[in-house]
Amino acid sequence: MLKTSLIFYLSLLTLTCLAQVKLKNFDVWTVKAIDTSSFNTLTTFETQMDSLLNAQRTEQLRTLLGGNSFIEGTSQEIIDSAINNQKILASLRYKDNRSRYSFRQYKNSIELNDQTKQIDDYGSECKCTIDNDTLKIQMGIFVFGGFEFTIKVFKNIFTSHYLIDQYNLKIFKLNDRDSLSSAIQILMAHQDLNLSKSLKLRMGEQIYGYLTFQTINYLRANDYEDGLAGDQYNSANMDRMYVKGNLQFKCKINKAILHD
Numbered sequence: 001m002l003k004t005s006l007i008f009y010l011s012l013l014t015l016t017c018l019a020q021v022k023l024k025n026f027d028v029w030t031v032k033a034i035d036t037s038s039f040n041t042l043t044t045f046e047t048q049m050d051s052l053l054n055a056q057r058t059e060q061l062r063t064l065l066g067g068n069s070f071i072e073g074t075s076q077e078i079i080d081s082a083i084n085n086q087k088i089l090a091s092l093r094y095k096d097n098r099s100r101y102s103f104r105q106y107k108n109s110i111e112l113n114d115q116t117k118q119i120d121d122y123g124s125e126c127k128c129t130i131d132n133d134t135l136k137i138q139m140g141i142f143v144f145g146g147f148e149f150t151i152k153v154f155k156n157i158f159t160s161h162y163l164i165d166q167y168n169l170k171i172f173k174l175n176d177r178d179s180l181s182s183a184i185q186i187l188m189a190h191q192d193l194n195l196s197k198s199l200k201l202r203m204g205e206q207i208y209g210y211l212t213f214q215t216i217n218y219l220r221a222n223d224y225e226d227g228l229a230g231d232q233y234n235s236a237n238m239d240r241m242y243v244k245g246n247l248q249f250k251c252k253i254n255k256a257i258l259h260d
Helices: 001-012 044-066 075-092
Strands: 098-107 118-131 134-142 147-153 157-164 181-196 206-215 218-221 240-255
Touching: 044 075, 044 118, 075 134, 098 134, 134 206, 134 240, 147 181, 147 206
Parallel strands: 118 240
Antiparallel strands: 098 118, 098 240, 118 134, 134 147, 147 157, 157 181, 181 206, 206 240, 218 240
16 A cells, blocks of 8 residues: 555656756855755655666666557657656656755744644655756645755855646736735745755756755745645635745756656
């Protein structure tokens, strides 16, 4: 049952990679020694994820190389691209490309203490790609909605944002002028990024990092209740929300692939 649930989680976990050089809301990042002793010890979940992802991606590559996955008449260019992309995925071990985060949600300046409203010590895969001189680091969990962190590093500056998606429940606004939306991208009010060493931006380069953050305020419908899906929400009565916490990550720089 656990293995089935993890495979289901893996198949739905989505991390998009959209390179962008122009940075907004940026700060200077610093090189700082990061204590990775605890982080480098894999949890039971992380060990299982590493094994399952490796087996899944290796099998998918084997299937593609077998030639039976393509519709007759598929161009060789498309076949080669699919195989090359899968080779990249098969080379990414979860143990070398992962994250852990601990953060809390606040509503009207009050921390939400209910366990259903906390995100604490979660982890997911982390992907690092480069486009020209910009490094993009992404991590998150999506299973019919979810969240994602994106960090973009350009030379000595960086920016980060937090994406939250409530899967078709239109409960969010960034400001009073907006219409309700099921997903919003939220900039940071405070962000501090430490990397363990200076960057060379080379393929295969291992990166360790630690981000401390607090998002700007965003709005959530006051009549929304966790676990209860409504047909429509009142856009006139909104709670003021923000998220605060930290995340630690490690990843190897790799080529961005088409379906990332």
